[in-house]
Amino acid sequence: MSSLIEMNDVWYQYNPDSPLAYWALMGVNLRIERGEFISIIGPTGSGKSTLIQHFNGLLKPAKGEVIVDGVDISRTSDLKSIRKKVGMVFQYPETQIFSETIYDELAFGLRNYGYSEDEIEERIESVTKKLGIDYLPLDKSPFLLSGGEMRRIAIASILAMEPEVFVLDEPLANLDPQGRRELLREIDSLNKKESLTVIIVSHDLSEVSRYANRIIVLSEGKIIMDGPPKEIFKDVEKLIDISLGVPQLVELLYNLYKRGADIPYNILDMEEAAKVIVKWRKSLGNRDKLRTIPTA
Numbered sequence: 001m002s003s004l005i006e007m008n009d010v011w012y013q014y015n016p017d018s019p020l021a022y023w024a025l026m027g028v029n030l031r032i033e034r035g036e037f038i039s040i041i042g043p044t045g046s047g048k049s050t051l052i053q054h055f056n057g058l059l060k061p062a063k064g065e066v067i068v069d070g071v072d073i074s075r076t077s078d079l080k081s082i083r084k085k086v087g088m089v090f091q092y093p094e095t096q097i098f099s100e101t102i103y104d105e106l107a108f109g110l111r112n113y114g115y116s117e118d119e120i121e122e123r124i125e126s127v128t129k130k131l132g133i134d135y136l137p138l139d140k141s142p143f144l145l146s147g148g149e150m151r152r153i154a155i156a157s158i159l160a161m162e163p164e165v166f167v168l169d170e171p172l173a174n175l176d177p178q179g180r181r182e183l184l185r186e187i188d189s190l191n192k193k194e195s196l197t198v199i200i201v202s203h204d205l206s207e208v209s210r211y212a213n214r215i216i217v218l219s220e221g222k223i224i225m226d227g228p229p230k231e232i233f234k235d236v237e238k239l240i241d242i243s244l245g246v247p248q249l250v251e252l253l254y255n256l257y258k259r260g261a262d263i264p265y266n267i268l269d270m271e272e273a274a275k276v277i278v279k280w281r282k283s284l285g286n287r288d289k290l291r292t293i294p295t296a
């Protein structure tokens with residue numbers, strides 16, 4: 001079977017043939033397989049949003065090709081079926097809510113695709129459960145909800161389309177720490193339990209990297225790293241170079257390493273990190289080198 005998404009030498013230019021012409025993507029190659037949980041990371045302006053908008057044909061490459069589930073987005077006349085396959089949640093999706101009731105908001109996309117009211121009701125019931133918002137009164141206005149709830153409604157309305165791949169642009173922005181954790185856990189469970197392919201854009205490595213099986217790092221329109229989190233964190237310096245925050249744990253271990261501790265630092269799990277540190281301290285034996293342990 002072919003990859004779910006395939007990008008071959010993709011170039012994208014904003015404002016072509018004008019003084020404002022700007023190459024936002026330069027020679028991007030990518031294969032995304034079914035069931036993956038990918039995090040796309042990169043500093044502001046690195047091309048993350050530009051990249052993901054190619055996944056559903058919202059943007060088309062100036063050069064190169066984008067193949068979604070076997071279909072070339074530049075050649076197909078049926079973008080509607082691609083948009084159904086690739087559920088896209090933009091940054092601050094709650095600002096795009098407009099329906100009078102929560103139910104209508106959740107039903108909007110489904111009605112557009114001609115689903116029956118029975119089917120719509122069923123899907124809304126299921127999706128609100130999955131996102132932990134089944135307690136909300138569906139006949140009430142979405143504008144009475146909290147920011148976090150509105151974000152979930154917006155996310156649920158895309159999820160209700162039952163996409164094969166779920167792409168979220170900075171879904172955690174402006175949520176409080178607990179809201180971020182909860183939303184991430186729910187998205188993770190959609191990936192694990194429902195085998196939904198998940199792609200999350202973020203400019204921060206700390207939270208998403210604990211769930212993603214793969215991290216793609218963008219810088220100035222190019223992919224500069226692509227691999228499992230453990231591989232990515234081996235190259236902490238490179239991440240710091242392009243001003244990306246690294247998880248605190250990695251930073252702590254890396255500081256120990258830099259001061260001479262013979263330990264790996266590409267560790268994301270607290271218990272594993274504790275074991276590594278204990279082992280290292282023991283290996284120092286009776287040489288009383290403990291004084292050299294930094295307090296970073």
Ligand SMILES: Nc1ncnc2c1ncn2[C@@H]1O[C@H](COP(=O)(O)OP(=O)(O)OP(=O)(O)O)[C@@H](O)[C@H]1O
Nearest residue numbers: 014022024042043044045046047048049050051203
């Ligand atoms: N509509 C546009 N017209 C012209 N240039 C644009 C447009 N949208 C984006 N760009 C430029 O293309 C580059 C990549 O933008 P993009 O929005 O993809 O970056 P990003 O990684 O998503 O950034 P952020 O983290 O700020 O969301 C930036 O330099 C941006 O200024």
Ligand SMILES: [Mg+2]
Nearest residue numbers: 048049050169
């Ligand atoms: Mg963006």
